[in-house]
Amino acid sequence: MNTRQLFQTFAAPFLGILLFLAIWQVGAPKIVTSLGAVPGPVQVFEQFEGLLTEHQAARQKEVDFYQRQQERNTETLKEDPNAEVSIRPYTGKATFFDQILTSIVTVMTGFVLAGFIAIPLGIVAGLSQTVYSALNPLIQLFKPVSPLAWLPIVTMIVSAVYVTDNPAFDKSFITSALTVLLCCLWPTIINTTVGVANISKDLQNVSKVLRLSWWTHVRKIVLPSAIPMIFTGLRLSLGIAWMVLIAAEMLAQNPGLGKFVWDEFQNGSSNSLGRIMVAVIVIGLIGFALDRGMLFLQRHFSWDKSLALR
Amino acid sequence: MTTSNHPDHLLISQVSIDFPTPKGPFRALDKVNLRIEKGEFVSIIGHSGCGKSTVLNIVAGLYQATEGGVILDGREVNEPGPERAVVFQNHSLLPWLTAYENVELAVKQVFKGKKSRAEMKEWIEHNLTLVHMDHAMHKRPDEISGGMKQRVGIARALAMEPQVLLLDEPFGALDALTRAHLQDSMMEIQSTLGNTVIMITHDVDEAVLLSDRIVMMTNGPAATVGEILDVNLPRPRNRVEMAEMPEYIRCRHAVLQFLYERHGRKEASTPKAKVAAASADEESEPAKGNVVTMSKVTAKAA
Ligand SMILES: Nc1ncnc2c1ncn2[C@@H]1O[C@H](COP(=O)(O)OP(=O)(O)OP(=O)(O)O)[C@@H](O)[C@H]1O
Ligand SMILES: [Mg+2]
Numbered sequence: 168m169n170t171r172q173l174f175q176t177f178a179a180p181f182l183g184i185l186l187f188l189a190i191w192q193v194g195a196p197k198i199v200t201s202l203g204a205v206p207g208p209v210q211v212f213e214q215f216e217g218l219l220t221e222h223q224a225a226r227q228k229e230v231d232f233y234q235r236q237q238e239r240n241t242e243t244l245k246e247d248p249n250a251e252v253s254i255r256p257y258t259g260k261a262t263f264f265d266q267i268l269t270s271i272v273t274v275m276t277g278f279v280l281a282g283f284i285a286i287p288l289g290i291v292a293g294l295s296q297t298v299y300s301a302l303n304p305l306i307q308l309f310k311p312v313s314p315l316a317w318l319p320i321v322t323m324i325v326s327a328v329y330v331t332d333n334p335a336f337d338k339s340f341i342t343s344a345l346t347v348l349l350c351c352l353w354p355t356i357i358n359t360t361v362g363v364a365n366i367s368k369d370l371q372n373v374s375k376v377l378r379l380s381w382w383t384h385v386r387k388i389v390l391p392s393a394i395p396m397i398f399t400g401l402r403l404s405l406g407i408a409w410m411v412l413i414a415a416e417m418l419a420q421n422p423g424l425g426k427f428v429w430d431e432f433q434n435g436s437s438n439s440l441g442r443i444m445v446a447v448i449v450i451g452l453i454g455f456a457l458d459r460g461m462l463f464l465q466r467h468f469s470w471d472k473s474l475a476l477r
Numbered sequence: 478m479t480t481s482n483h484p485d486h487l488l489i490s491q492v493s494i495d496f497p498t499p500k501g502p503f504r505a506l507d508k509v510n511l512r513i514e515k516g517e518f519v520s521i522i523g524h525s526g527c528g529k530s531t532v533l534n535i536v537a538g539l540y541q542a543t544e545g546g547v548i549l550d551g552r553e554v555n556e557p558g559p560e561r562a563v564v565f566q567n568h569s570l571l572p573w574l575t576a577y578e579n580v581e582l583a584v585k586q587v588f589k590g591k592k593s594r595a596e597m598k599e600w601i602e603h604n605l606t607l608v609h610m611d612h613a614m615h616k617r618p619d620e621i622s623g624g625m626k627q628r629v630g631i632a633r634a635l636a637m638e639p640q641v642l643l644l645d646e647p648f649g650a651l652d653a654l655t656r657a658h659l660q661d662s663m664m665e666i667q668s669t670l671g672n673t674v675i676m677i678t679h680d681v682d683e684a685v686l687l688s689d690r691i692v693m694m695t696n697g698p699a700a701t702v703g704e705i706l707d708v709n710l711p712r713p714r715n716r717v718e719m720a721e722m723p724e725y726i727r728c729r730h731a732v733l734q735f736l737y738e739r740h741g742r743k744e745a746s747t748p749k750a751k752v753a754a755a756s757a758d759e760e761s762e763p764a765k766g767n768v769v770t771m772s773k774v775t776a777k778a779a
Contacts, residue, residue, distance in 0.1 A: 369569040372539055375557040377586045377637075387582060391573040470573030471619070 206441040211448070214441035222262040229257045263427055263442075267449060270423035273340060274412050274457075277347025278405055284348075285355035285404075286397060290389060292356065293363025306353055314350035314411045318419055321345045339421035346415045351404035358403070362396025363389055391470055398465040405461055409454045424450055486515040486673060487641060491545030492535055494528075505531050507699035508545070511692060516671045520684040522732060523694030523703075524740070529677045530566070532694075533643050536675065537563050549640065559587045562639035564647045568630040570618045576629040577614040580604060580636050587637045604636040605629070607666055608659075624655035631659075635666065644676040648683065656680075657716065660687060668712060681736070685728045686716055693735045703740060706731050 192207040199205075206214070240252040261269070292299040325342050366389060374384050416425025428446050431439040489511040495502035505528045513519055521529050534540040536547050538557035547554040549561070562583075570579045580601045588597060605611050608628040618626050627647060634642055647663075648656040664687060667674055678684050684691045688708050695703040708728050710719060719725045 367569075369565055369567065370571060372537075372557070372563070372565065373569050373571070375539060376537065376559060376561070376563050377583055378558055379582075379586060383586075387574075388571065391571070470617075 200440065202435055202440050203437050206444060211441050211444045214438060215445045217438065218263040218442065218445060222264045225259050225262045228259060232257045232259075261422060263446070266422060266424050266427040267453070269340075270412060270416065270425070271453065273343045273423060274347055274405070274408050276340075277344040277412075278351050278401075278408050280344070281348045281351030281355060281404065281408075282401060285352050285400070286359055289356045289359025289397070289400070290363050290385060290393070293360040293393070294385075294389065299360065299364075302356070306356060309349075310353040310357070314346050315414055315418060317349050318342070318346055318415055321349070322419060337422070339419070342419060343412060343415055343421045343423065347408045347412050350411045351408050354403040354407065355397070355400040358396045358400025359393060362393030362399075365396075366392045394465075394469050398461065398469070402458060402461045402465075405457050406454065409450075409457060413450055485512060485548065486517075486550060487511075487513040487536070488548040489513075489532070489536065489545075490548065492532070492542045492547065493544040494531060494535065494540060495543045504699045505697055506535075506542075507701050509701050511702060511705075513673060513675070515673055518667055518674045518676070518687055518689045519692060520688040520690075521675065521677045521692045521694060522679070522681070522684050522736070523700065524696055524736065525679070527694050527697045528700040529694060530645055533563070533645050533675065533677055536641070537561050537643050539563075559583070559637045560640045561643060562634035562637045562641075563643045564627075564630045564634045564645065566645040566647075566649065568618070568623075568626040570626055570629055570633075572618050575615045575617050576605060576610055576621065576625075576632075577601060579618075579629055580633045583633045584636050601636060604632040607635060608632045608662060622655075624651050624659065627651060628659065628662075631663070631666075635670070635672075640673060642672045642674045644674065646677050646679065649679065656683075661716070663687060664712075664714060681729055681732045684732060685710075685725060686714060686719060691728070691732060693732060693740075696740055704735055706735075 188208045192209065195205040195207040197204075236254065240254070243250045243252055288302070292302050322342050325338055325345065329338060329341060370388050370392065374388050379387065412423065413425040413428070415421065416423035417429045418425075420426055420429065424446055428443050431442045431446070489509055492506060492509040493504065494506045495504050497503075509532060511519075521532060523529050531540060535542050536554065538547075538554050538561065541555065554561070570576075571582070574582065581597070584592075584597050584601050588600070592600060602611065602614070605614050608631050610625060610628050610632060613621055613625060618629070621629070627650075631644075631647065634644075648659050651659065660683060663674075676684075676687065685708055691706040691708060692702055693704045693706065694700050706728060708724070710722065710724055710728075
């Protein structure tokens, strides 16, 4: 690597970030809102530290709670071995970091489920003109619909259908995950279909001459050829899903980063703007990490390792 | 040429095909007839676009003839199958599999339940050795040269132990040296295995050197078999010795004469014809077809 490349790969991005932070730090205090001046990067970092301490405190509280409960129960049992002891779960307020985890779990659940539905459907639609013709109008109709428009319907249906005495998942979790699923479905189906339909004629002929069974044909010829397009669809989906999920959480007050942002906004303390900015940066970083993760998976699964992937 | 008690090993009978086009059906082949004996090596030669690949694809079962049909050992061909292995014009290896795995896919398909795992391995390696690819068995197609890919394609076809081997310009995209090398291996392999081979080629010398018979096709549309030439050269054939034999020169001359004097492309033969071709777009003649074939000819010449 020569100096120029060195500059481009390391120094330039660093300078870009530095410049951004400088403008932010200088510009932010000049804008005064009803919640005080817009925080600069330094204040935002302080808020991040605050959130971290809050989280640690909450964890400590939880540990203490269970310890006390246990002590109380052992004592009761000592006095009367037949006594009914109650084990209650800790119900503290979710911290910022709990919300991050919730959002990540939700988005991955919806995304993975969507993949399990969309990839097989896409493959079948790519292989069979009939299935494609049947599916295409539905895809074209639903693709442009914002998943947020689905949210009320999904919420109502989940409330109506998901009734158990002892729910394994929260309704809010299912609603969010289904919304994510709905928005991941279309890009993945469309890209998979295109990838499968465009398999080279020559390879299809090879398959015919060899009289490969349907399943071998899919495994040996269809999947490897369509992998790049499938991943394009998946990465597109995950990107959209992450954005949609945050919005859905804000809108439906479902646990997650979106709810955190909304709560802080409603809260309106002098810390709120800073905390929201922390959330914004974290949302960005997670979105970036998700995309890199998909890229990593794509590298792992595609046969052509030399392919320049970005 | 081996004579067998099955005179009609492969019979192409009255085959015509119409391709649907926006302007209505396009008759690419018209009443193609050909009788091929077991173990025979037949070349098909003709100008670009006349329908050679179409004939081969019909024999392979990849295209369905509109009229007529193909009969192999008394049974009509109506779908592709491994007993009619094809070496495609551009090798058509699966890019995500190594040379070995490409052959393995075919071998597993054909010999499932007939060969043990170890036997299959040996058979795959044997076929790759036959085309001198044993040193690069575990390389993927993007890691080997064009000639090597073509050889793997041939090994894959041979490994299927086909009754008929169909070769679509198998050496077309190769340099002269590699091509000569592969032609020699092809002759060697065919003399040991005795397969029936149908090979499409553009190369007159290749056709004469390798074939027992050369099928010359007329120009399309509605192309058909124009003439069939017997090549009475002794085997094994050596390209250097052949070049001076009167029979070789006769055959070569006969093919060239057919291709360029009797069925030469109109636009290339005489200046007068060129004028006719240039004014074609004003007439009913499909001008687009001419342009396409012209560019194909120049591409070949380059
Ligand atoms: N699937 C198809 N649909 C419509 N027309 C076709 C189709 N396949 C071939 N043709 C037409 O049939 C004619 C013969 O084509 P073919 O590919 O058999 O030529 P060829 O002799 O193999 O040419 P080349 O030497 O250039 O490979 C051409 O005019 C071509 O345009
Ligand atoms: Mg061809």
